[in-house]
Amino acid sequence: MPFPRYSRHPRLLSVLLLAPLLTGCFASGGGAGEASDGKDGSRLRIALAFPPAENLSPYGADATILSRLGVTEGLTALDANGAAAPALAASWRRENDRTWLFTLRDATFQDGTAVTPAAVAASLTRATRAEPAPAALSGVTLAAKAEGEGAVRITTGETDPVLPLRLSSPGLAVLSPNAYEKQDTVDPVGTATGPFELTKVTGTAAADLDRYDDYWGGRAQASGLDVRFIADGTARANALRTGQVDIAEAIPVAQAASLDKDTRRETATTRTTSLLLNTKSGVFKDASLRAAARAAVDTSALAKGVYEGHADAGAGIYGPAVTWAEGKRVKPTGQADAGDPDGASVTLATYDNRPELPEAAQVLKQQLENAGFAVKLEVREYSRLESDALAGKFDAFVGARNSLLDTGDPVSLLAGDFTCDGGYNLALLCDKGVDRAVAKAQAVADTDERQDAAMAAEAAVLGTDAVVPLVHQRVITGVGAKVSGVLLDPYERTLAGTGTRR
Known part of the structure; x- marks a missing residue:
């Protein structure tokens, strides 16, 4: 049957009604919206659509939040063509049908400790024991073991020809031993390796991040991120349109026309x-x-x-x-x-x-x-x-x-x-x-x-x-006119990185 065309006027009215509700959304925490000195860069204000569902556990749906905000990394990443690319692992080689050796780069966790083979092996082992298992490990068993001072050997239960791709999953992020101090929870605050460090999480409402200056990939240009989780798509679009946020993900198609053309990014x-x-x-x-x-x-x-x-x-x-x-x-x-x-x-x-x-x-x-x-x-x-x-x-x-x-x-x-x-x-x-x-x-x-x-x-x-x-x-992402370096990819794993700034 033909699809009925509904009037958009009620949506426009809701934009106006939501405006006062959003005022002050970014008024607290981490200097939101305030530029620091030019050398240190400004903080970016980001509106995300999905609030944490599992206390920002890296093993479920929240893993993508951590990845998109530049908090967590795995041994590998995906390049523009969807192939495995180096991340915490600088290189790797397949030793036999079930065994791979990953050579680590020189990096540190955000708590100041070194990314060692033992720490990486322990982090991956913890992921294999998570319940439910991370989606990337569905139907797969693996064992990780430190090999010397700079490598990790990973053995799979059965032949797994795409293990380097699998290890790029946000659900297999590597965290420091301090993340696992509690038996039943994993704490990503200050324990990851990415360019931005979680410093404060306010339930399902907000998260504040500071730049991690010792990031192996270079110092981020933004001094931090002030993130608010806004489930209502109209509210996210309105927050960008009125300058309350610098980046807003998942703009509803019904709201796209309300944004200036140069603030819309459409990604296949x-x-x-x-x-x-x-x-x-x-x-x-x-x-x-x-x-x-x-x-x-x-x-x-x-x-x-x-x-x-x-x-x-x-x-x-x-x-x-x-x-x-x-x-x-x-x-x-x-x-x-x-x-x-x-x-x-x-x-x-x-x-x-x-x-x-x-x-x-x-x-x-x-x-x-x-x-x-x-x-x-x-x-x-x-x-x-x-x-x-x-x-x-x-x-x-x-x-x-x-x-x-x-x-x-x-x-x-x-x-x-x-x-x-x-x-x-x-x-x-x-x-x-x-x-x-x-x-x-x-x-x-x-x-x-x-x-x-x-x-x-x-x-x-x-x-x-x-x-x-x-x-x-x-997907339509709202990007402020003065913002550059937003990371948009078809896999939706990235958003803010070292070059993202305003």
């Missing part, structure tokens, strides 16, 4: 918005009803309507930003014939940190109801929704997922999100055919062949109708 990303169907319990345990839901969805209406052209209609789990995917895509097989919903009642959930999602969910609700489902829509802030979604308390879930965020490896996403043992399996899918296809892909070392195997595994996942790709997003 590997993020796909999808409809995930609960395959374990409830209505969508029935494959024919999953097929009916898939048939009911009009993805072009979402791309052109809700996203106002700032997205592409869903083609698969991997979108246009994964440039090699389209030429290798495999048609799904084994999809069930669509059944008759006959008024079956479903609960559709999503979160409002990304403002387009509730609107997309509303359109999906209409499409599913037109197909014969009875739909109840539930919208919450993400941190209040994730645990229930993972526990299968909803029949369907609309979420935005960066397909290459956790490791940079396309196969690892499939293992984490769609296999029986996956740590972020929102569809609760457990299908032997999918597990076999993913396992086959995991064993492939050659890059081109691994991509082929990933697309075959994608086809196996899509064949279950556990997930319906909706749109591939282009």
